[in-house]
Amino acid sequence: MALFDKYAALAAQYRQLEEAGANPFNVQFGDVLSPTEAMLAGRKTLLLGTNNYLGLTYDPAVLAAAAAATSTSGSGTTGSRIANGSYGGHGRLEADLADFYGRKHGMVFSTGYQANLGIISALAGKGDHLLLDADSHASIYDASRLGYAQVTRFRHNSPEDLANRLRRLADEPGDKVVIVEGIYSMLGDTAPLKEFAAVKREYGAYLVVDEAHSLGVLGATGRGLAEQAGVEADCDFIVGTFSKSLAGVGGFAVTDMAGAEVLRVVSRPYMFTASLPPANIAATQAALHELRTRPDLRHRLNANALRLYRGLERLGFELGPEPSPVVSAIMPSPEAAFGLWAALLKAGLYTNVSLPPATPRGLALLRSSVSAAHSPAQIDHAIALFAEAGSSLGLLKSEMAAAK
């Protein structure tokens, strides 16, 4: 009992959600019907919180590739690549990723979380400096604790603040490695990457961009924010995940830096975990092919994102600063977020709740994410459900102002 005493406050909150019968942190899907619909508590539910950006989880080519790879290469790799060997698929996927990004090296990890752990902890060693955007994803914070570099946080999306902190560190020895994200997962905002790249050049730092939420979403060919901002040459490493636009699981890094192969024998999260199974590798390779050859998916996704953003904005919800496939409504309190979440679910719409410290500035968020697979009618239906639930809970801006 005493072992968990330190979590007493959190445990009490969790129990309360369970007792209320609406716990956003313990959702059990029944059958998943498509990228946009699943059974939840026996009811067909519209999915608006899955990060399934391109909707490729049921794509016939992706499913066929996974099935074929399982038949020919088996269900699992039963080991790590350095200890137990790589399968052909690992190298082929790495080559495809490198080709897609126009870089020399590609490296695959078992999750996106581990890709951040593996790259960041290996790039910044003892005596080096890591500089993280304050709103970085948990995997980036955890990466900073796995390595031995000194860690400095800079104000979210502020190139001036990064410059200021690099200036303070200018006389200290060691490499300076800066980490930013393409699209931030909580509020859906993008980094001012052009300005960050200029600061990085001025101070001779290295730049790593996590495109977890922007791969397949931004850029003329879907490579992400670095492509859209025209600063790919300044981004020394791109890190990403297979678990969102690529509809699988896994992570990757690409780079042009000479000697990057050494990471395979120094990056602990690469070395000491089992490699991805053949089905997952083949499915990801097929999904990447779809991403590259079907730009219409990206266009549909972004049209859906704009439709949802404008719709919720019109209702009077306070949203993140710019339209993106992540659309978060800022709630006045965690209780309000739980209330709206439960009301939407009851009406047949699945979304997410995000709370501090996972969110910036102590914000409670009702978070949605859209997919290319959503029809405009599904998005409109979701907006109508937000209107109903938001109005009955007094969460629409006009009503909150009236209540004051």
Add this chain to the structure above:
Amino acid sequence: MSDQASEIREVIFGTLQAALPQARPLSDETHIIEDLGLDSVAVMDFVMEIEDKLDISVPLDKIAEVETLGDLVATVQRLKQAA
């Protein structure tokens, strides 16, 4: 106590009061997380303000070692002297 230490204490206590939702009595013995109910991100945000006011860099591992406001004053003082 040196002038610098009391100046640093003033900056830290002042910044913290401004960041708290309501005024609280603060002392060197105040536990930043348990007594003030700040979460890990709120603590990092508050230290960021102090970094800017004193023009120093406080690495995250140093923040993790801090428990009380007195610890924080001592840590910041050491960093300020080294700067």
